[in-house]
Amino acid sequence: RSAVVERAEELPTESVPANRRLGRRARLGRWRASQKITYSQTPDLYGSPPAPAVGVRTTREREGRGRGRVHRLHSTLMPSSRTFRYSTYGDAVRLLQSLAASAPHLTDLSTTQSLFGLSTAGTCVSADGSRGPCLNYVLQITNKATYTSSRPEVLISGALHGDERVGVVTALELCRWLVERYHHDEWVKRLVDTRNVLIMPMTNAIGVAQKTRAENGIDPNRDFPFDQSPSLCMQTIAARSVNELYRSHLLQLVVTFHGGMQAIGYEWGAYPYYYSGSAHRSPDDNMMRQISSVLSSFAGSGNVPGNRPYPNAPMNDLVYPVHGGMEDWGYAASWDRGKVRTCNPRTYGGYPQAKTSYGDGDARAFTVLVETSDSKAPYEGSLGAESGVYMPGSAGDGHVPRNMRLALAAIDLVQPYVSAWQVATANPAPNVVCVSWSVWGAIVVEEAAILRRDSPSSPWTVADLADGHGQAVTKLAQGVWGASSSPMRPVVKTDCVTLGLHAKGSAELAVRARVDPSWGHAPASKFAPGTGPQSHLAKSRAAGYSSKVGTHTLSSRLEWMSQPLLANASSFKHFRRHN
Ligand SMILES: [Zn+2]
Secondary structure, three states, rough: OHHHHHHHHOOOHHHHHHHHHHHHHHHHHHHHHOOOOOOOOOOOOOOOOOOOOOOOOOOOOOOOOOOOOOOOOOOOOOOOOOOOOOOOOHHHHHHHHHHHOOOOOOOOEHHHHHHOOOOOOOOOOOOOOOOOEEEEEEEEEOOHHHHHOOEEEEEEEEOOOOOHHHHHHHHHHHHHHHHHHHHHHHHHHHHHOOOOOEEEEEOOOOHHHHHOOOOOEHHHHHOOOOOOOOOHOOOHHHHHHHHHHHHHHOOEEEEEEEEOEEEEEEEEEEEHHHOOOOOOEEOOOHHHHHHHHHHHHHHOOOOOOOOOOOEEEEEHHOOOOEEEHHHHHHHHHOOOOOHHHOOOOOOHOOOOOHHHHOOOOOOOEEEEEEOOOOOOOHHHHOOEEEHHHOOOOOOOHHHHHHHHHHHHHHHOOOEEEEEEEEEEOOOOOOOOOEEEEEEEEOOEEEEEEEEEEOOOOOOOOOOOOOOOOOOOOOOEOOOOOOOHHHHHHHEEEEEEEEEEOOOOOOEEEEEEEEEEHHHHOOOOEEEEOOOOOOOOOHHHOOOOEEEEEEEEEEOOOOOOOOEEEEEEHHHHHOEEEEO
């Protein structure tokens, strides 16, 4: 069955008996018109090819308030059935170049050689067969026209180990997904409009080209200055490339793909925090544990035989401790300074020591290790297809859709986003407005309130519920990443408020949310060192934190507001979205 039919069957047909004679699609159109919901999709997309997957079906948490079914249709175009394949270094470069050329308003393609003057690790073969220097490409994806220095930043690393190949395809296809679907996929558009996404599909470029783990014999994931000897760090171009990106961006969340087992690992993973029995947790464990669990459940198993949802735990519990691992370094080099000694490598003509002396904001990213698959290069037929990305468990699902979902979740989780829209009631009453909302980028909504103000110069105040039960405040709800919610089926809350406007009056409404309160606290016990949370990401949702790296800035916020909605007393039947 197509999703269009499925949606039609969910319609409250009993309230529109005259429509029973109509076909399902016509009935859907009638119903939609009768509900006066503001849809952002254009008519030509509506009802055409089957199945928006994201956001077409919604869950009502609270039955008592709000009337009429709440459906939020996103303008999501059905992906093609194109299957995913491994690509060579040359093919990957060609894809990145064509994506960048096709969307100059959304992308900047560069290399760490051109950006930071790094050396090249050797010679690679281009798509046309010519040989040239191996370049470490970075595709930056964001809406450049609206860019501000406070836009949150995420880095996706495809492969620090060149023979672990699922992450390379995942990162490349993620580039394509974000660029090509920008105009057809409401979720993708919002992510690209509100995040600065850096994607490095071939972090260890020469390793990817040669299908070898190391870069010229040196393991890049022991090459970072965290519990590592000065002569044994920053020896590889791969590690230097990562180092330069951390130093020039305010990275909050980093996904680093590997392969050879299935797991999501988080800090700590270094010897100083390894103890027999079970490992000590990091001060950011509340946030890390919750996000890793969300990434695991949204990724699913990829519908690949033998796969299971990713176990997720601190790396010291999951695998084994290492010296010089990227993850602990990326999380803690800016504040756990006793573990960091500046590097003095001899390779590629050396590397300035100042490059491993860190400012306060450089290395505080939640750096998530993802071990994608038991095989480092699974059978190509198990990689999946575009059609599987938003349809977990379907025939098109596979290793790559699974990890694209994981990366999309990480990009979403870097910042809360309150989505609010007005819905009509089945029995409209004067001065009553019903507002639905959901909170993206968040797991727990600690408190949400519907606010109103009568003019842009007046202060926001909490609106009163139309049923007389007090103020429109909800305590403890699920964010879109809550346990029984996901972008495919986001939890939506609805409340109706009374406005008390005069005949010609108007008011603005907005939803304000406070989210993920536990992130601002260290875990209850057994964590080290004895300090509060240190990551940008955890601190960005608590009071009184700010940071700066290069031109990039971060100011924490306790409360997140939706775009305002405009309600006119004179035209309650014609609410429109105002943003
Ligand atoms: Zn690896």
